[in-house]
Amino acid sequence: MKQLLDTTKLGTRTGGGNHGRVVEGIGRAIVSGDLAEGELLPRDEVLIEQFGVSRTVLREAMKTLAAKGMVVAKARVGTRVRPSREWNMFDAQLLHWHMDGEPSDDFYRQLFEMRLAFEPFAARLAAQKATATDLERLDACVAAMRSAKDQAGFSVSDMDFHRAVFDAAGNAFFQSVVSLVGAALLSLLRRSSPEPRPEQLKQICDGHQLIADAIAARDPLAAQNAMIAVIDVGWSRVFGDTAGPPRPQR
Template sequence: MLKAAISGERIRNSHALVVDALGRAIVGGDYPRGSTLPGDFELAARFGVSRTVLREAMKTLAAKGMIVAKARIGTRVTDKSTWNYFDADILRWHLDNGADSRFMTHLAEMRLAFEPYAARLACRHATPKDVEQMLAHADAMENATSLEGFALADLAFHMALAEASKNPFMYSVGALVEAALVTSFRLSSPFGEAARQSSSAAKHRRIAQAIARRDETEAAAAVEVVITEGRDRVGLKLAEI
């Protein structure tokens, strides 16, 4: 998600193109809740794909909780409450559609619900190599010479934190972190301003250092600072738009 946002390019096959187009249309409200999608023949002709490819695309969207097929009725768009918001595609479609401050607040709230605790777990389970990797990523953030380098180092730090918790569920919700960083990259990245870039790296380094000391309270608090400051920066930018 983050690499795609930076490059603006995505490699897709026919299946992925159909999933992407329909997913975006659903998230964007072209097909509101309860509406029925066009029939297979119409969609297959629109996208220039076989009915086999189309059916597989529909299965993918159904697995994300976005649509449900009903006999003699057709394929209907489901309520958002059934959508899998941990899914990277759904998050990306929301961001590309222009996620508002409410959506970003919800995203930050979810991160606050699990990342500080991931830091506490890391204090109990992280190896010296885990800490070394996090510190290296923080250094890469400070020394980054491109926006892409800074953003990817930032993401790598948070993924390393999840890995250090030794809880596989923490790593599985990495799409939420990536979605937040995509928005930060687009709206308010500290890169390019020496003081802000150095400060951001230092705040991440503080997390790793607290984990190295096995200080759960300090590590959790340091993570909360990173998340809330990022949330507030994005909120200010969104308010200006």
């Protein structure tokens, strides 16, 4: 029987006492594939013994995992892992479990597709709604990218820029999206950000400045296209091709 309580993987975010330990242990086992999609979880008695918790605590933990779309319980059958396509990928804890492991290329591809769905239109809105403070913030983010000393600092400033675009768009739903997936996007930007070589830094920074300039010029189409170009460059750095994320066919 699988041992699900691996304390080496629980990190410092467990929280919630016994309930949190069970959610973390089983949740991480599902995300890592130790518990495969469609697989039945061990019987309650086994889990109670492994985690050292009461049946009530286990039941509440299963409700939490079910709310994340990760498991489903059926009478006289047991609790089964649901397909990953049914998981709530906007759940902050679930995203952290992905990022603490080794996200697959497919995970990053889907992140790029999500960026392409949201960010170009956010840039369009920003060109229509941005305040003077928003414009100053965008320029400051690009300046911070240019002065970054290492890849980590560069990617943080990069993330700050994209967050600033969402904020300038003035849409609360966009702001909620970037808040929820911020950790995953930061990991993606770190993977696609260049090592601090001058020519690469300049290419990325210039692309972001084009976005900021188009927003400042109140040119929605130019802002949208500049954002698409930045996303395409990130894609090419991660996957090695220049086609960019797949677009819906017209």
